[in-house]
Amino acid sequence: MKTILFIIQKEFRQIFRNKAMLPIIFVLPLLQLLILSNAASFEVKNIQFSYIDSDHSAASRKLITNFKASSYFKVIQSFNSKTEANHEMQKGKVDVILEIPNHFERNLIKEKKSSLSVSINAIDGAAAGIENVYITQIITAFNQNIQTNLFQYNEATYVQPQNIVTIPSFWYNNTLNYKTFMVPGILVLLVTMLTLFLSSMNIVREKEMGTLEQINVTPIKKYQFIIGKLFPFWVLGLVILTVGLLIAKLIFNVPILGNIGLIYLFTSVYLFVILGIGLFISNHTETQQQAMFIAWFFTVIFILMSGLFTPIESMPQWAQNVTLFNPIRYFVEIIRMVMLKGATFLDISFQFFIIVLYAFILNGLAVLSYKKVN
Amino acid sequence: MSIIVQNISKSYNDIKAVENISFEVKEGELFGLIGPDGAGKTTIFRILTTLLLSNEGSATVADFDVVKDYKSIRNSVGYMPGKFSLYQDLTVEENLTFFATIFGTTIEENYDLIKDIYIQIEPFKKRRAGALSGGMKQKLALCCALIHKPKVLFLDEPTTGVDPVSRKEFWEMLKQLQKKGITILVSTPYMDEAAMCDRIALIQKGKILKIDSPENVTKKYDKIIYDIRAKDTYQLIQDLKHYPSQYSVFAFGEYLHYIDKKQNFNSTELLTYLQNKNHTEIEIHISNPTIEDVFMDL
Numbered sequence: 001m002k003t004i005l006f007i008i009q010k011e012f013r014q015i016f017r018n019k020a021m022l023p024i025i026f027v028l029p030l031l032q033l034l035i036l037s038n039a040a041s042f043e044v045k046n047i048q049f050s051y052i053d054s055d056h057s058a059a060s061r062k063l064i065t066n067f068k069a070s071s072y073f074k075v076i077q078s079f080n081s082k083t084e085a086n087h088e089m090q091k092g093k094v095d096v097i098l099e100i101p102n103h104f105e106r107n108l109i110k111e112k113k114s115s116l117s118v119s120i121n122a123i124d125g126a127a128a129g130i131e132n133v134y135i136t137q138i139i140t141a142f143n144q145n146i147q148t149n150l151f152q153y154n155e156a157t158y159v160q161p162q163n164i165v166t167i168p169s170f171w172y173n174n175t176l177n178y179k180t181f182m183v184p185g186i187l188v189l190l191v192t193m194l195t196l197f198l199s200s201m202n203i204v205r206e207k208e209m210g211t212l213e214q215i216n217v218t219p220i221k222k223y224q225f226i227i228g229k230l231f232p233f234w235v236l237g238l239v240i241l242t243v244g245l246l247i248a249k250l251i252f253n254v255p256i257l258g259n260i261g262l263i264y265l266f267t268s269v270y271l272f273v274i275l276g277i278g279l280f281i282s283n284h285t286e287t288q289q290q291a292m293f294i295a296w297f298f299t300v301i302f303i304l305m306s307g308l309f310t311p312i313e314s315m316p317q318w319a320q321n322v323t324l325f326n327p328i329r330y331f332v333e334i335i336r337m338v339m340l341k342g343a344t345f346l347d348i349s350f351q352f353f354i355i356v357l358y359a360f361i362l363n364g365l366a367v368l369s370y371k372k373v374n
Numbered sequence: 375m376s377i378i379v380q381n382i383s384k385s386y387n388d389i390k391a392v393e394n395i396s397f398e399v400k401e402g403e404l405f406g407l408i409g410p411d412g413a414g415k416t417t418i419f420r421i422l423t424t425l426l427l428s429n430e431g432s433a434t435v436a437d438f439d440v441v442k443d444y445k446s447i448r449n450s451v452g453y454m455p456g457k458f459s460l461y462q463d464l465t466v467e468e469n470l471t472f473f474a475t476i477f478g479t480t481i482e483e484n485y486d487l488i489k490d491i492y493i494q495i496e497p498f499k500k501r502r503a504g505a506l507s508g509g510m511k512q513k514l515a516l517c518c519a520l521i522h523k524p525k526v527l528f529l530d531e532p533t534t535g536v537d538p539v540s541r542k543e544f545w546e547m548l549k550q551l552q553k554k555g556i557t558i559l560v561s562t563p564y565m566d567e568a569a570m571c572d573r574i575a576l577i578q579k580g581k582i583l584k585i586d587s588p589e590n591v592t593k594k595y596d597k598i599i600y601d602i603r604a605k606d607t608y609q610l611i612q613d614l615k616h617y618p619s620q621y622s623v624f625a626f627g628e629y630l631h632y633i634d635k636k637q638n639f640n641s642t643e644l645l646t647y648l649q650n651k652n653h654t655e656i657e658i659h660i661s662n663p664t665i666e667d668v669f670m671d672l
Binding site: 007010220 | 423424425445448449451453455457458459460461462463464468472473475476477478502518
């Protein structure tokens with residue numbers, strides 16, 4: 001026990017003597033949380049909107065006004081011809097071209113139907129999809145409006161307009177504030193990345209410096225060395241979580257509905273999984289550079305398949321199956337459930353036990369692959 | 375016997391690092407493994423300090439088998455690897471305390487053993503190990519290897535990259551430690567250091583060529599070596615190599631060491647030969663064989 005304590009003490013000394021270490025631990029998470037949470041938004045705004053009005057009627061003007069009124073669209077200009085508009089799209093100046101054909105209003109009144117042409121720049125497919133939804137919403141509203149008006153005025157008999165109105169209610173995040181949704185996820189990312197990188201590079205560093213060889217000829221026990229090496233990073237992981245939660249609460253005002261102790265309980269087990277991966281990586285690499293690349297490879301896959309940026313439900317079935325092996329996935333799920341929904345231990349017990357299982361498997365593998373003799 | 379090595383072989387993939395090596399080191403002996411880089415010295419050290427398993431053969435250190443009793447060996451040997459391998463970001467004192475603690479002892483307990491060495495670095499005990507000079511680092515490493523009072527001390531090329539004065543000091547320290555009853559196995563690529571050992575093993579390409587005391591190694595050498603010098607050294611080597619009865623020629627300090635095949639070699643004949651080749655300032659005289667000469671001849 002004395003030996004373990006001494007290694008822990010030595011490890012902390014080394015961490016705090018490393019000049020680059022303190023900013024990495026405390027400043028980087030803060031910056032990343034502030035920058036990413038403000039920038040990583042799924043909302044599509046400032047859509048560059050242009051139109052070709054060949055009709056010049058009351059109806060066409062009304063339609064364009066509706067677009068102007070929307071906060072998502074920025075009506076930049078009107079074109080006289082489609083060629084001219086296409087040219088601007090080619091240059092990337094406009095995102096959407098709405099073409100209102102000749103006799104748009106007349107056809108609406110006479111034949112009760114008319115057509116519009118919408119061209120959307122789909123270089124960014126996801127954004128194009130969202131833009132399409134916005135445009136469809138505006139046109140549908142316009143359509144309903146004009147239909148009722150036309151019916152009322154043009155038909156001899158008065159018909160009461162009948163519409164089905166839907167008012168969605170967004171549970172757990174009333175205002176659809178994406179920060180509420182993203183901040184806990186990004187916090188997970190930070191805790192994972194920092195502990196994985198720091199721990200995987202740590203033992204490799206001893207290999208690189210040659211100190212591991214000196215340690216290996218001492219009667220120190222495997223478990224003493226591993227616990228002594230990894231415990232400081234377990235503590236650091238919890239410190240980073242605390243710093244992140246404070247930022248989430250104080251700066252982003254993210255609700256924390258559930259029991260915060262539950263988050264700490266889960267994180268403390270989760271960190272074992274990450275440290276196990278880190279130890280495993282460092283056992284199988286010779287230099288810090290190799291360790292860094294391998295850790296980075298896993299982090300990228302884990303992050304992209306965690307449901308943090310893209311919902312897991314929309315992935316193909318095989319990818320969904322792969323995410324079952326991704327520890328970050330469970331952490332993202334849990335931190336969102338606990339913070340936004342107020343989940344209790346019973347609600348997260350499934351994820352919790354999976355993580356406990358992973359912790360045992362990964363650490364078992366890692367300890368087995370650590371050899372003092374080769 | 376403090377160290378017994380029997381028929382040890384070790385190969386990395388297809389490359390044989392050491393082949394069928396056997397030697398014994400008596401208790402309290404200062405034993406040297408002398409050989410060039412890549413001879414297999416470090417491999418022997420790593421096998422004896424239980425860091426590496428040999429492919430064949432057996433070895434015991436302080437009466438413990440290196441495979442079966444590796445735990446006991448780790449308690450009773452001190453190892454100083456060739457590369458400085460202490461924590462550069464910890465201070466001198468912290469490094470020493472750290473190694474004392476993981477060996478389950480304290481600095482005070484074995485202070486008398488390291489006192490003579492530690493006293494030289496004590497003024498810098500608050501300095502980080504990375505900021506020490508080469509000689510200081512080596513003294514600290516020796517202190518750390520001694521802190522648990524080992525029975526056997528393994529020193530892998532301890533003087534490589536150290537200045538001549540510190541090297542001399544270091545060997546004096548080893549002599550002192552030997553007096554305290556510690557068996558020392560030391561390796562070095564420097565032939566001149568070999569003379570400081572009680573016995574040496576000349577090792578090359580993974581094989582032991584000779585084991586004897588340094589005096590006997592040179593005494594038993596039967597060939598006569600001539601120191602030869604002339605103004606144009608390069609041309610001298612070329613011409614000596616073309617001398618009909620030459621056995622070997624190699625540079626040795628400011629002289630060339632020349633050995634002849636013939637028993638009745640006459641140096642005046644060689645002198646005329648060299649004069650005919652337009653050499654000036656020629657010097658030829660008999661020299662005492664050194665370990666390097668023996669080594670070059672093996």
